[in-house]
Amino acid sequence: MTISVSSLSKHFQVHKKEPGFSGSVKSLFIRKYETVRAINDVSFNINEGELVGFIGPNGAGKTTTLKCLSGLLFPTSGEVFVLGFVPYNRNPEFLKKIAFVMGQKNQLWWDLPAMDSLLLNKEIYDISSERFNEVLDDLSRILNVKELLKVQVKKLSLGQRMKMELIASLVHTPKVLFLDEPTIGLDVLMQRNLREFIKEYNIRYKATIILTSHYMGDVEELCKRVIIINFGRIIFDGLLSSLVEKYSPYKKIRAVLTQYADPKKIDRLGRVSRFEYPELILEVPNKKANLIAVSILKNFQVEDITIEGPQIEDVIAKVYRENKR
Ligand SMILES: Nc1ncnc2c1ncn2[C@@H]1O[C@H](COP(=O)(O)OP(=O)(O)OP(=O)(O)O)[C@@H](O)[C@H]1O
Numbered sequence: 001m002t003i004s005v006s007s008l009s010k011h012f013q014v015h016k017k018e019p020g021f022s023g024s025v026k027s028l029f030i031r032k033y034e035t036v037r038a039i040n041d042v043s044f045n046i047n048e049g050e051l052v053g054f055i056g057p058n059g060a061g062k063t064t065t066l067k068c069l070s071g072l073l074f075p076t077s078g079e080v081f082v083l084g085f086v087p088y089n090r091n092p093e094f095l096k097k098i099a100f101v102m103g104q105k106n107q108l109w110w111d112l113p114a115m116d117s118l119l120l121n122k123e124i125y126d127i128s129s130e131r132f133n134e135v136l137d138d139l140s141r142i143l144n145v146k147e148l149l150k151v152q153v154k155k156l157s158l159g160q161r162m163k164m165e166l167i168a169s170l171v172h173t174p175k176v177l178f179l180d181e182p183t184i185g186l187d188v189l190m191q192r193n194l195r196e197f198i199k200e201y202n203i204r205y206k207a208t209i210i211l212t213s214h215y216m217g218d219v220e221e222l223c224k225r226v227i228i229i230n231f232g233r234i235i236f237d238g239l240l241s242s243l244v245e246k247y248s249p250y251k252k253i254r255a256v257l258t259q260y261a262d263p264k265k266i267d268r269l270g271r272v273s274r275f276e277y278p279e280l281i282l283e284v285p286n287k288k289a290n291l292i293a294v295s296i297l298k299n300f301q302v303e304d305i306t307i308e309g310p311q312i313e314d315v316i317a318k319v320y321r322e323n324k325r
């Protein structure tokens, strides 16, 4: 087991000030605190090489969880083990094996070329020159940024900078990656680029990866398994496909007919959500979609037919809605 989390909670005490000047004065003498339960009794295990999507609405507790896993935060209660280490001890051996990448934060020096920051990381992580060159070569080739390594970071585009950030976080080839919204703010092409890279890194280095993202495309393309957190509690942990199955067991078949058909015959196919000649839209169980499509092709005059799976976005929105506090 690469990551094991049991009954993890993280609560913050936040100072609550009453509004206005008198509130400020009062708060000098009487401090009122409020407890924010960012994560509550969270448990899950992740095996080596898994690439897990960790999703939930804003403020759900994703970043807080990742911070506990990487040792940036001390848990209020519960136990966390990553690669056999207790993260908040910040053991140097542990730090060499993990990376925490945040989409909105940067570690690179703005006025220097990325290469300078990379060389610093080489020293920090004590990487041999041979290994460093090999990995850098590999990563910059996959990300297609070889010729940008010597360009001042502030002159790079957001996407280019994000790629450099990734390289900086990965030159020590960590075995466990915590990726917190790595594709935030990037255009569609760059998002796809980065996904390819994450996939490749996962396979090449047998890395265990937890990824948070608000872009369902990231999750859909990269993660077989998803963990959904809401109000600091896990509300789903399992295969993305079974989530879709559970919350949206239907597919849509859309057909364009070339000859008018008897509505009674069409009714027998499945639930008709629309039939206005020449367009026919049916809602059918996921598993029967192919068979029904075939039978439409066989029994009717059809110009065009498509099967639409449920939109992951819709499924997730439904899960969030059904799990309101
Ligand atoms: N240092 C802190 N002090 C007080 N409250 C905090 C602190 N960090 C996080 N919180 C609170 O904990 C809750 C969870 O925050 P967290 O950043 O983990 O959410 P998230 O799931 O990452 O959300 P987002 O999708 O917006 O990034 C929020 O209510 C947040 O305000």
Ligand SMILES: [Mg+2]
Pocket (backbone or CB within 6 Å): 062, 063, 064, 180
């Ligand atoms: Mg966050």
